[in-house]
Amino acid sequence: MKNIKIRKASKKDLDEILNLLYQLQRPRPKTSSEHTAFRKRIFQYLDENDKKIIVSECNSKIIGLVSIMLLPRLNRTKLELYIPELVVSEDHRGLGVGKSLIKSCVNIAKKKKCFRIRLESGNQRKDAHQFYKKIGFEQSALSYTMTIEQ
């Protein structure tokens, strides 16, 4: 796809980042204090060295994003690159955008000398599972969660 740019997100991208997260079925803020909290969390990702948001831009519009955390593990000298969120806008899927965002994660992982990239994908996301398999991920674990508070 032409005119695609991959870059680090900045504060001016806030609204487009939030819109993409809603397409990932992430909750919308219910109150203004929740909106402030979400905004603060995104800015934290932009400011802290162990977190990043990378976006894909086409004609000055953000069409995809991946968020990244660099996690220290107890029994490893190297970091793990963890991906909490990956989403491509509904009208730009299947065009190579997701693959290029993952490629930028691979480049960061190599630069930071990470030992692996890891992510979780909900059971219902069958298309995403096919995508991960296609681009070289292995299904290596089951994920367990316990809800504490809604």
Ligand SMILES: CC(C)(COP(=O)(O)OP(=O)(O)OC[C@H]1O[C@@H](n2cnc3c(N)ncnc32)[C@H](O)[C@@H]1OP(=O)(O)O)[C@@H](O)C(=O)NCCC(=O)NCCS
């Ligand atoms: C999953 C997602 C990120 C993939 O991004 P994308 O831009 O649509 O995927 P790409 O176009 O980069 O596809 C890369 C490769 O995977 C293949 N692929 C993508 N979806 C596929 C599917 N459902 N089944 C089989 N192959 C698939 C593509 O054909 C392509 O193969 P190629 O390299 O041989 O051409 C995107 O579809 C999305 O945002 N989905 C909704 C949100 C989501 O589920 N996010 C993941 C949360 S864990």
